[in-house]
Amino acid sequence: MSRYAGHVQLVTTTFDGIRRGVTITAACSVSDDPATVLVCLNRHNAKNDLFLQSGIFSLNTLGSRHQALADAFSGRAQLTVEERFAAGDFDTLVTGAPVLVDALAAFDCRVVEVTRGTTHNVIFGEVVAVRFSDPGPALLYMHRDYHALGT
Numbered sequence: 730m731s732r733y734a735g736h737v738q739l740v741t742t743t744f745d746g747i748r749r750g751v752t753i754t755a756a757c758s759v760s761d762d763p764a765t766v767l768v769c770l771n772r773h774n775a776k777n778d779l780f781l782q783s784g785i786f787s788l789n790t791l792g793s794r795h796q797a798l799a800d801a802f803s804g805r806a807q808l809t810v811e812e813r814f815a816a817g818d819f820d821t822l823v824t825g826a827p828v829l830v831d832a833l834a835a836f837d838c839r840v841v842e843v844t845r846g847t848t849h850n851v852i853f854g855e856v857v858a859v860r861f862s863d864p865g866p867a868l869l870y871m872h873r874d875y876h877a878l879g880t
Contacts, residue, residue, distance in 0.1 A: 734871035737791045737799050740768045741819075741827040744783035748827055749776060750813055752803040754870050755849070756788055764856035766836055769849040777850070784840045785824035786854055789832035793866040793877035798829075822858035833867065835860045 735754025742749050755769035766788050770777040780786055791799055800806050801816040808816070818830040822837040829835060838854025845851075866877040 731873050732871065734869050734876075737795070737868040737870050737875070738768070739789040739791055739795075739798065739802055739829060739832070740770070740780075740786055741789065741829075742780045742783045742786045743826060744779050747779060748810055748814060749779040750802045750810075750827065751777065752799045759853060764836075764859075765841070765853055766838060766856060767851055767853045769846070769851050771848060772845065772850045773848065780852060781840070781843060781850070783826070785826045786838050786840065786852065787822070787824070787826040787828045788836040788838065788854070789829040790834040791829075791868045792831075792833045793868045793875075795829075795832075795868055796875050799868060799870075799875070822860060824857060828860065831862045832860070833862060833864065 738753050738756045740751050759765040759767050798817050801808050801813045819827040822828050824837050836856045837858040838856050841855045842853040866879045869876045869878050
């Protein structure tokens with residue numbers, strides 16, 4: 730699977746004052762009417778249950794300028810939750826989920842369905858708000874390394 734190129738995304742949520750963020754490549758658009766995306770999160774990591782408990786998430790599309798942030802939320806850097814969120818500038822849109830201010834695109838979502846896969850939960854979210862920032866090269870992950878795509 731390391732040869733499968735994936736666009737690097739940061740998925741975030743909050744529930745009862747606890748924030749969670751995870752770097753992922755398993756996310757995509759499902760429908761444009763209603764606007765729906767999906768994210769896949771390892772169900773064997775108990776911390777990811779926060780996404781199910783909250784019923785909200787934001788999907789933040791990362792650019793090549795976000796490589797350090799992707800590392801921070803991937804766990805590579807061994808940072809605390811507070812240190813991870815301090816590595817970027819976050820605010821909220823409609824749901825209250827943390828949204829990366831300068832994400833190439835940020836999709837603020839309410840969970841509408843969860844499907845249990847073999848190792849991952851597939852979480853479908855209806856997009857209730859969207860924000861775009863200045864375009865730039867996208868951040869991809871392939872061959873166990875980051876790559877920039879685009880202008």
